Amino acid sequence: MQKKRCTAIVLAAGSGSRMKSNVAKQYMLLRGKPLIWYALHAIEESSVIDDCILVTGAEDISYVQDEIVARFGFHKVETVVAGGRERYDSVYSALRVIADGKMAVPNEDGYIFIHDGARPFLTEEILQRSYEEVMNTGACVVGMPVKDTIKIADQAGYAEQTPDRSCVWQIQTPQVFEASLIIEAYTDLMRHKDELTGKGIKITDDAMVVENFTGHKVKLVKGSYENIKITTPEDLMIAEAFMGCGKDLLK
Secondary structure (H helix, E strand, O other): OOOOOEEEEEEEOOOOOOOOOOOOHHHOEEOOEEHHHHHHHHHHHOOOOOEEEEEEOHHHHHHHHHHHHHHHOOOOEEEEEEOOOOHHHHHHHHHHHHHOOOOOOOOOOOEEEEEEOOOOOOOHHHHHHHHHHHHHHOEEEEEEEOOOOOOEEOOOOOEEEOOOHHHOEEEEEEEEEEHHHHHHHHHHHHHHHHHHHHOOOOOOOHHHHHHHHHOOOOEEEEOOOOOOOOOOHHHHHHHHHHHHOOOOOOO
């Protein structure tokens, strides 16, 4: 079977607020490289991904083009676009590039891999597993079964439910979909986002968009317990520890 085209959307429009830093977390150094370098490096070296759209803050586009993409030779990054206020705004900005046919090679019938740029431990194995699953199901997300017992709290902070731990996963990225499916889902979301905001409904990941606006089921695929998102200073320390234990990501 001929491989279908795969486009990565890498989200790097966050701030450094929870990192307690004036520097946006995606540009903070990890072993001498900007944090965003690691996800882009995995994509650049991957046999799965064909091209990439990088989403960053509007004020950072020139810096990212010169000091990240050009400096490190990330040739698969075809364009850098401005993100929005919410995560879903940023994803939609990238999807419009694809939907409007602005990529050098169109991707109407392939797959879209949406990845948080603050997850530096993306691997070829994760990308390969995701690709194999999305070919079968049309929609899949990376995650891992939780290790701890989970409690659902009520509004007062009391434990209300204890879900079966064997059925609970912590969700990661990439989240991978047929191009037409994810574009349809996000287009519908943007039509109804004011209504959802008014109802207090928060969209927290791409799978939720697909589930709510297309009814398409989303398959869970094992990622890695090391595929963490760098959000707080403690996360950066954990990432340093992972790399100190033999992570050979600098090649």
